[in-house]
Amino acid sequence: MSEKITIYDIAKKLNITAATVSRALNNNPKIKESTKQLVLETAASMNYKQNKLALALKSGRSNNIGVIVPRIDSNFFASVIRGIEEELYPHGYQVIICQTHENPKRENENLYTLIDAQVDGILMSVTDVTNENDKAFHNVLQKNVPLIFFDRSKHIDGVSSVTINDFKGGYIATKQLINQGCKSIAHLSGDQSLEIFKNRFLGYKQALLDNGITFNEEYVIQSKSSVEAGKNAINILLELETPPDAIFSSSDFAALGAIQELRERNINIPQDFCVAGFSNEPFTKFMELSITSVDQSPLEMGKMSARVFLEQVGKTDTIKIEKKVVLAPELHIRKSTSRTRA
Amino acid sequence: MSEKITIYDIAKKLNITAATVSRALNNNPKIKESTKQLVLETAASMNYKQNKLALALKSGRSNNIGVIVPRIDSNFFASVIRGIEEELYPHGYQVIICQTHENPKRENENLYTLIDAQVDGILMSVTDVTNENDKAFHNVLQKNVPLIFFDRSKHIDGVSSVTINDFKGGYIATKQLINQGCKSIAHLSGDQSLEIFKNRFLGYKQALLDNGITFNEEYVIQSKSSVEAGKNAINILLELETPPDAIFSSSDFAALGAIQELRERNINIPQDFCVAGFSNEPFTKFMELSITSVDQSPLEMGKMSARVFLEQVGKTDTIKIEKKVVLAPELHIRKSTSRTRA
DNA sequence: ATTAACTATGTAATCGATTACACGAAAGTA
DNA sequence: TACTTTCGTGTAATCGATTACATAGTTAAT
Secondary structure, eight states, X not given: OOOOOOHHXXXXXXXXXXXXXXXXXXXXXXXXXXXXXXXXXHHHHTTXXXXXXXXXXXXXXXXXXXXXXXXXXSHHHXXXXXHHHHHHGGGTOEEEEEEOTTOHHHHHHHHHHHHHTTOSOEEEOOOOOSSTTHHHHHHHHHTTOXXXXXXXXXXXXXXXXXXXXXXXXXXXXXXXXXXXXXXXEEXXXXXXXXXXXXXXXXXXXXXXXXXXOOXXXXXXXXXXXXXXXXXXXXXXXTTSSSOOSEEEESOHHHHHHHHHHHHHTTOOTTTTOEEEEEEOOHHHHHSSSOOEEEEOOHHHHHHHHHHHHHHHTTOOOSSOOOOEEXXXXXXXXXXXXXXXXX | OOOOOOHHHHHHHHTSOHHHHHHHHTTOTTSOHXXXXXXXXXXXXXXXXXXXXXXXXXXXXOSEEEEEESOSSSHHHHHHHHHHHHHHGGGTXXXXXXXXXXXXXXXXXXXXXXXXXXXXXXXXXXXXXXXXXXXXHHHHHHTTOOEEEESSOOOOTTOEEEEEOHHHHHHHHHHHHHHTTOOSEEEEXXXXXXXXXXXXXXXXXXXXXXXXXXXXGGGEEEOOSSHHHHHHXXXXXXXXXXXXXXXXXXXXXXXXXHHHHHHHTTOOTTTTXXXXXXXXXXXXXXXXXXXXXXXXXXXXXXHHHHHHHHHHTTOOOSSOOOOEEEEOOEEEOOGGGOOSOO
16 A cells, blocks of 8 residues: 555566666666666656655755744744745755744754754754853754854854844934934834844934934833834833834834824824834735835845855865855835825 | 764763664663663763654654645744644654645645655645646555645545635625625635635625525626735726625735725725625734734644644554544624724 | 776665664572 | 573664675777
8 A cells, every 4th residue: 555665676676786776766877778767667657756764864964954933923934934945945955944932942942953853954043142052053063054044143153144234224214214304213122132123223323323313212112022012112102201203113013003002192193203113014015004114025035045055055164154144124115104295 | 073973882982782772762671770871871971962864764754744835924824834833843743844836736746745755744735726636645645644634625535624614704704794784795706616715605605695685696706815806806896887885805915905995996994885804814903994804713723733633643544534623713803894883 | 819998787885773583691480 | 400581782684775896798909
């Protein structure tokens, strides 16, 4: 019923050895053309399928790569994975998915599981902001398995990364708010021990500086990436002595929450208050009051990460290859920051 | 530098055989306690990692399962995958992702690639509506690899499935429109050779029947799941002699397009026209004019599919196990169909 | 005619772990 | 004492494919 056909079965049937069969299947030039044809036909007729596990064991390459993300059901990460899969598919690599749920322990487990599974490379967005998992990272590198960080990166020798210029993202978003005439701009940030949030914040700060706006510590709120967090932020900000007239949020979800709360209070957007987000989540475009947001080109980021992996895989150079790719963020200007109609 | 430690290395160091090491590591009761401890300590100190490929080859089980979806960057599929991953993680299975991009040829390739990779099971949402790939499906089953369809299913002997009751989904969405006083309800359907779309359509039709509304062929439009398609549909429907006053769309994206086009024409929603969608995409909730939609509980669907897989894997019964799980759809009533404020 | 050079294929080791079977030593039994 | 168990470990086959090396049969070269 479910007999597995091996090259030995083919060999037996043709009265030759498995070695010859293997060579014929691999198009080895030393094999006589007639034998080759015979083997190929027999293999097809017996419905032979190469056992990749045996091949993997022999060659030491599994043709699998691991991808670790905080969660998969976010448009950003799903799109990155899509990019990775599409780029690697033609090269015969399969993509194994792991989720950390923002838990460093899970990240650690995932790393070791992937090493155990003999993946040929690991592409990931880091969750651990402490140095807990550095040992695991080094373990990967030591096994000569390419390790590539995307989006959320971390400085580790020998690790390549594909990120966007978060500083610039923060800068252009803030600049757009300034261009609209906003004078006091607040910022919803994420966990600033993560470089991406730190850099977006720095870009925001620089934009203020470059345009003669004094930076106000009170205007910076560190929060989660959720609708609820956005609402709370507005509640806090509007109770300040001098409330702001705009927000640049590191999260589209928080931006949405802010907008919902502002509407609740009958504050007009963008006339009285402008809001810009980050990530360009699908809903920012769909809203009736569409939300200005910084696009991170996740698909491109995935493809680029995959390309970096392809460049590095198989290279036995003991010299550490380290490539840092930085993609340009793109501001999608929408109604939430468009006071003037062209 | 990157020396791979095997049980032979441990054996050599301790002057015993690899068999003993293997047994010690596997907690075989025949091994003396002192030896076991010694082996475990040595293994740890040498940083030994079991080679899963060797294990997989020997046991015939890879501990990988394959998941095939049309695309991963859709909230629905990403959520299903999340559910699958979370349910299977504690059991030591890794999830390999494949995308078909709605292309039957890709589906076919993916199936064979996964078989080649010796996955222990395949969970998928079918793309192929013809019978092109039936041979591939049978190939999977013949290898005694559990095959489970989720969401988009197909009748094949021996294949279990986890779906929602699409008929009921279509029914309750339509019923809600009727309850709001809508008299002539249109339906945007998908490719009806796919059972899910057929069933949603049938549910829609039945709801009309049960409520004394005559079914009108002209009101049913088959289209893609896109914003553009929704706009086009409205353009066609509003040119009919008797235009409808509501739409039940099999796609949230098409529902959104419809809403955008209706607004363009200054038609009030929900007062003059009601719209209900399907899938409960995140944006339906976020819109200012939130959209009523049928939830398919994708996370639960993923988990359930994984559980069905776990029940079936390893069972050598030649009797075909076939389990059909049908989840209940849940209507999320929102502003786009709420004429009365409680 | 004799040796060199190919050609096509076979032999056997290898990747790393598991496991049926074998076996010597220790312990228990009559 | 002689015989049976039990215990702990070693031997070697196995999973399926690849490949360095060996070899028999041809052909070419001197």
